[in-house]
Amino acid sequence: MFTVVMVVNLIAESIMMFIGGKAVVFIFSKLQSISYQTASNLSADSNAMKGTMLSNYISAYKWVIIITAVITFIAFVLALFIKDKPIDYRSTESKDKKETLQQKMTTYKRLVNYKTVVWVLYLCAVQLGAGLFIQYVPIYLNNILHIPRGITSTINTLQTVAIFVGYFFAPYLAKKLGSIMTIAISTIICAPLMLVMANAKMLGTGAALFAVVGTILFFRSGLANASMPVQQEVQMILVDKDMRPAFSAVIEIALSVVGVIDGLFTEFYLLKTQQGYANAYIIAAALYIMSGVVLILVFAKKYNRILRDSHASEESK
DSSP, X not given: OHHHHHHHHHHHXXXXXXXXXXXXXXXXHHHHXXXXXXXXXXXXXXGGOOHHHHHHHHHHHHHHHHHHHHHHHHHHHHHTTXXXXXXGTSOGGGTTOOOOHHHHHHXXXXXXXXXXXXXXXXXXXXXXXXXXXXXXXXXXXXXXXXXXXXXXXXXXXXXXXXXXXXXXXXXXXHHHHOHHHHHHHHHHTHHHHHHHHHTGGGGOSHHHHHHHHHHHHHHHHHHHHTTXXXXXXXXXXXXXXXXXXXXXXXXXXXXXXXXXXXXXHHHHTGGGSTHHHHHHHHHHHHHHHHHHHXXXXXXXXXXXXXXXXXXXXHHTO
């Protein structure tokens, strides 16, 4: 189920991501009254733009943001029609009971154990690393490596397609390696690719650079996300059904805090210089290796086949 839902989302995301960067270039070309190719070439180094040209380039982004806001609002309206099923997160015995505040606090206290704490710390470490570079990939490609904006949108689309491909391998990997080993290994082997990205300036220029960077990001994205459906299911099985909403809430709060830390760290320290965009990959690689190793040491022996055991238990009912 997780795989199907994520794949449907990725299809739409891939299409829109492919259009996004090219839409910026297209609108910029119209505002500047130049050809699309000329606008694309100029977008490879926005720091060189000045005056009206820079204003038109910024305006192109503004129009794309407005379009995005409209689409997001439509998605919000559609979300209002989604209905949940309490049976997915409540046991039969408790489905008609309303919890008091004291009972809710007791539920959250039950979440605080070695297993759940380490799992949340793992997710936070990975998110901390990913947050240092993922949202800045277009800037790194565009402003630092001077890859045209239209091409960066294609590279970003390929990353999303890589996630799509990775999801299809998730069930196979979980079956062969076990759930925990799938998550840990896919996390660890991203590190070498991120270290290469940190030194992307040494990979050449022009079409050769575009191809190499696109290939590296494709594999990094695919490997990093191949275990995502497995991870989503594992964290729901780690706790009792009645505790799933509370556990999900704790995870979302923790990741939100990590997002704030990422933002503050990148704004006030890491991205003060252009070298910071490359250093982000190095720091992330270290966090990925550390978190993957911790996951293996803590969970692999006891929980590596947790999905298989859970599915067998469901089938026997």
